[in-house]
Ligand code: 13P
């Protein structure tokens with residue numbers, strides 16, 4: 001199976017050969033942005049010039065990066081210019097020198113060239129927990145995105161350094177809910193509903209944040225009786241919240257919130273959307289009063305690409321195909337699929353299939369391709385025919401991994417992610433509530 005990086009380079013080369021001399025262009029359709037074939041440092045340099053952070057090409061290219069997005073300084077030239085084989089050799093040598101002093105974690109969506117160096121590969125929460133199984137490691141190198149590294153920092157010991165190889169590897173969905181906008185929303189909801197519990201002891205509203213959010217938002221939930229959820233336990237967490245509150249404010253992903261609440265029987269009319277910076281979030285006091293779940297206007301640009309037409313096409317081309325999508329996909333796509341679930345659910349469903357099966361998967365391309373390579377007895381393909389990785393995750397390249405690992409060998413901790421103690425304390429409360437919540 002060709003890696004995503006190799007496929008993009010091949011498409012880019014073919015497009016360049018087709019294009020008239022002296023012109024450059026966007027994708028013709030096989031990949032969502034041929035600029036992805038460039039080293040991520042080219043975007044770091046462009047950002048430095050423009051003075052504006054950006055997410056780079058890929059599904060999230062049109063998403064706005066907040067001004068507070070961390071900037072990655074320019075990667076030293078020796079790492080930018082090194083051939084890939086040399087970078088792999090240097091990563092292996094640094095890991096062997098460091099031994100148990102370092103643990104490298106790789107998210108399912110990470111590119112293959114990085115995943116091959118990971119000691120653990122998994123979803124965001126599994127990886128945060130995997131770090132706990134290595135208490136002797138002085139450094140946890142998290143090849144994922146910013147909120148994942150923050151969670152690992154919250155859950156790890158204070159003297160363990162969590163490192164994000166490229167600081168610009170954010171998550172555009174997580175960035176769609178910033179603490180100031182959520183606090184402004186909360187103030188309006190408190191003004192509308194008051195804070196008095198009803199006769200059953202349920203408070204007017206409780207905040208629930210998806211794991212894909214900043215530590216500040218997890219802390220916000222911890223402080224206000226709220227909780228964190230992942231894509232695997234969102235229904236359990238919503239049950240927990242409904243036992244304690246009349247309504248839920250769910251952020252940042254509208255789709256996970258809507259798909260989960262709908263499956264629990266909440267009518268769509270009781271799930272208004274809150275758009276930050278609009279009066280009453282773009283809705284009105286009566287609708288908010290009648291609501292069961294107030295959905296934040298956030299979404300994942302990678303999962304938003306999946307469509308009902310793609311599901312229909314897969315069914316027409318592969319009779320009997322099993323369509324499994326991630327709950328970050330739009331509701332219509334989840335409804336059209338056979339099943340939906342987290343990255344770990346998708347992986348386990350494929351692993352458990354006894355007979356050769358066709359699977360059409362609605363999630364990030366790196367994971368789908370890896371599953372296809374791992375289970376050759378099945379036909380596994382991505383619902384979206386366009387190669388479009390999570391471009392923020394894609395910013396982690398072997399060059400950055402080599403740079404942070406060689407820094408550790410030299411005694412220098414580069415790109416440490418540290419959540420301030422006061423935020424970490426309340427964020428941990430919200431995470432612990434999630435761990436204690438039972439179906
Ligand atoms: P997981 O929590 O399944 O790792 O998913 C993270 C993510 O970013 C999905 O888009």
Ligand code: SF4
Pocket residue numbers: 060109145170171172173174212300301302303364390391392393
């Ligand atoms: Fe964020 Fe979407 Fe990338 Fe997941 S796939 S890290 S939600 S941008």
